[in-house]
Amino acid sequence: MHIPSPSVNGFHLGPVFVHYYGLMYVIGITLAILITQRRWQRMGGDPGLVGDVALWAVPAGIIGGRIYFDITTPKYIPHHWYGIFAVWDGGLGIWGGIALGAAAGIWRVRRHHADAGLFADAVAPALLVAQAVGRIGNYFNKELFGGPTSLPWGLYIPPSYRPPGYLSTQTFQPTFLYELIFDLALAAALVWLGHHRGVKAPGLFALYVTGYSAFRIFEEALRVDPSEHFLGLRLNMYVAIAGTIAGGVWFWYSQRYGKGVPATDGAVARSAAARGAGAGAEADGAGAGEAEQPAGTAGEPAGDTAAGDTAASDTAASDTAAGDAAAGDAAAGDAAEPAAKAGPGGEPPAEVGADAGGDHSAEAPPSA
DSSP, X not given: OOBOOOSOSEEEETTEEEEHHHHHHHHHHHHXXXXXXXXXXXXXXXXXXXXXXXXXXXXXXXXXHHHHHHHHOGGGSOSSTTGGGOTTTTOOOHHHHHHHHHHHHHHHHHHTTOOHHHHHHHHHHHHHHHHHHHHHHHHHTTOSOBSBOOSTTOEEOOGGGSOTTOTTOOEEOOHHHHHHHHHHHHHHHHHHHHHHSOOBTXXXXXXXXXXXXXXXXXXXXXXXXXXXXETTEEHHHHHHHHHHHHHHHHHHHHHHTOOOXXXXXXXXXXXXXXXXXXXXXXXXXXXXXXXXXXXXXXXXXXXXXXXXXXXXXXXXXXXXXXXXXXXXXXXHHHHHTGGGSOOTTOOOOOOOSTTTTOOOTXXXXXXX
C-alpha cells in the first residue's frame, strides 16, 4: 500500500498547457485573498485594501520566491535561457516569497494609513491555506518528498524523479502531505487564538513565522531532494532555525511591550482610537510644557525675565510716586496762588516759603 504519483502534471486548454502546479498556486492565492478580505472586514477595515495589497504583494512574492529557489536549489534550474524565470519548472522558495511579498504589502498598507500589524494578523491564516493548496502542486510535480520509508502512506516516486543514490527505492516520505496537514492545522489554531486569547497584533503573524519555521526544521531533516548545503546541513535548515528564534522573540516582545490591539471584530476602530488617544496625550503634554514656560523674549532665561519684571514693577512704582508728587505740587501751587496776588494797596506780594526775605545775592544769575 502506498500513495501513487500522478501520471500527468497538467492539461491542455486549447493551445495552452496548464500546469497543475501553477493552477494550485492560483487557487491558493485566490483563497488567501478571499479569506483575508473576510477577516479584515470583520475587523472593521476596508475590504478593497486587500485587493490593492494583493495587486502588489502577489507579483513581489512570486519574484522573491523564484529568486530564493534559484539561489538555494540551482541544480533544479532548467537548462535554457529562461530557466531562472520558469516558475512552473522547479517551483518557488516560500521564504523569499513571504519576505518580498510582506515588504510590498506593508508598503501598500501604510500608504493607505492602515494598521500594518492588524493587517498582518488578518492575512496570517490565509497564507497558510494558500501554502497548503500549493503543496498539492508539489505532488503533481513529484517533488518535496523525504527519505525512503516503508510506511503505508509512503509516496511512490518514478525512477526518473528519484535523487541520486535512491534509484532502488520506490516509496518515500510524503513531506508535502505532512506540510499540507500542518499548514491547515496551524491556520485553524491561529484563528482560534485570535478569537479566544486576545493576542495583540502582530502576534498572530509572529506565531505564523514561529510555527511554520519550527515545522520546516522537522521537514528539512526528512528531505533528500537536491539543495545547497552548508557545514553538512541544508541551507533551508539554517533559515528555519533563524525564523523560529526570530518569530518567537518577536511574539514575546509584541505581547509584553507592544501597543497593538487584539485582531478581533472591530479591531481597526479600536486601533485608530488608541492611536488618536496617544497623539492627544502627546499634544496635551506639549501644551502643558508651553504653558509652564515663563513669559518673556523667546530664548530669554527665566532669571533674566524675572529680573526684568521686577525692574519694570519698580519703574512703574517710581513713575506713580513722581506723578503723585507732581499732583501735590500742582495742588499746593493752586492753594498758594491767591496769596501771591497784589495787596489792596498795590504793593508787591511777599515771597512764600521758608527762605522768604533771605539774602539771594550769592545766587548766580540765570543764564541767557
